[in-house]
Amino acid sequence: MPNNNGNSKEPARISNAVIKRLPRYRRYLAELRKKGVEKVSSNELSRLMGYTASQIRQDLNNFGGFGQQGYGYNVNDLYGEISGILGLDRNYKMVIVGAGNLGQAIANYTYYYKTGFIVDAIFEVNPKMIGLRINDRNVLDYEDMVPYVEENKIDIGIICVPKENAQEVADKLCFAGVSGIWNFAPVDLEIPPHVSIENVHLSDSLHSLAYHMSKR
């Protein structure tokens, strides 16, 4: 779970529930932009996204009221505003730790889909992989990770190692100065309070699916 630092200094205090929905709004707005759509009403967004129109108005009212009665929302403005709130109006430098299938999948994914999130290098312990290139990025020796992260001012460390090694990797990344950890290892990590963490617990997601299936 992400650390919730309740002491945000931003103008509006937006609830975590709304924050969780913002990336989804942004995704739909990006699609509309791509199609050349310039404005969209809460009713249209409701049809697309499945939230009620009143929920959408409530959510979007949280940060300025650029919805106009009888006009709707300006797609570009709203997209830009949400991007800013999510901290997506800047670039993030990242390293991937673990060059196995998962690490490679994340490297592919960010390379093709995530502008603004740039993988600088991939670190690995397996000597057979060190020196390879994946999506134009070098696979480097895990031993050299700490100085690399320090010197290159890396923002985010992506943990794609077995769960037994995940805490040690997290400790080193935090020591080297990352401010965010994106963790794919199936374990809860301890990190210092000034570092943000987001876990992708595949296991929890699969179990949640099983629960919903078994309740039908």
Next chain:
Amino acid sequence: MPNNNGNSKEPARISNAVIKRLPRYRRYLAELRKKGVEKVSSNELSRLMGYTASQIRQDLNNFGGFGQQGYGYNVNDLYGEISGILGLDRNYKMVIVGAGNLGQAIANYTYYYKTGFIVDAIFEVNPKMIGLRINDRNVLDYEDMVPYVEENKIDIGIICVPKENAQEVADKLCFAGVSGIWNFAPVDLEIPPHVSIENVHLSDSLHSLAYHMSKR
């Protein structure tokens, strides 16, 4: 997001918030079991997991009250009970669609970590990959997926294809009779109401991380 069918016929009506926490409880109980721990108090669970003891008691009271004053919870019983509630007291047959890095990572992950969730086969359109074996599983022609899913009574389809193809894959899986979809494509899919879906939206997770970092 998973479909929430509010009309569960199970004895207790457990809130979605609690359900979301159950896999995490189960993970910690599994670790305790592995270490040979037989009983655990809400205070000990609190120290391990970071929830308050009163939150833990409230959560676990939802399904029978096997916590005993001064004794705590029987680790095995609690693990079994939670497994049952989550639908993990049975096996699930799964197919993976898309044998790229992500599909292979999921195949590895389920093979090594997820007893009870068995990948039967992996389907792929790329002729160079058809016929290969990944973790003892055959990579089969995507063209043959529908009859295979029907004949082998597959429960869950795992979508690891590019987002442009994800809806078509979901349609075929649902037509062929799966009751659950585990979707890794960065797109919201339309599925019939009798099928459960769980999305792993990497993009949303990364954006949530960026948000928490930018607010510090």
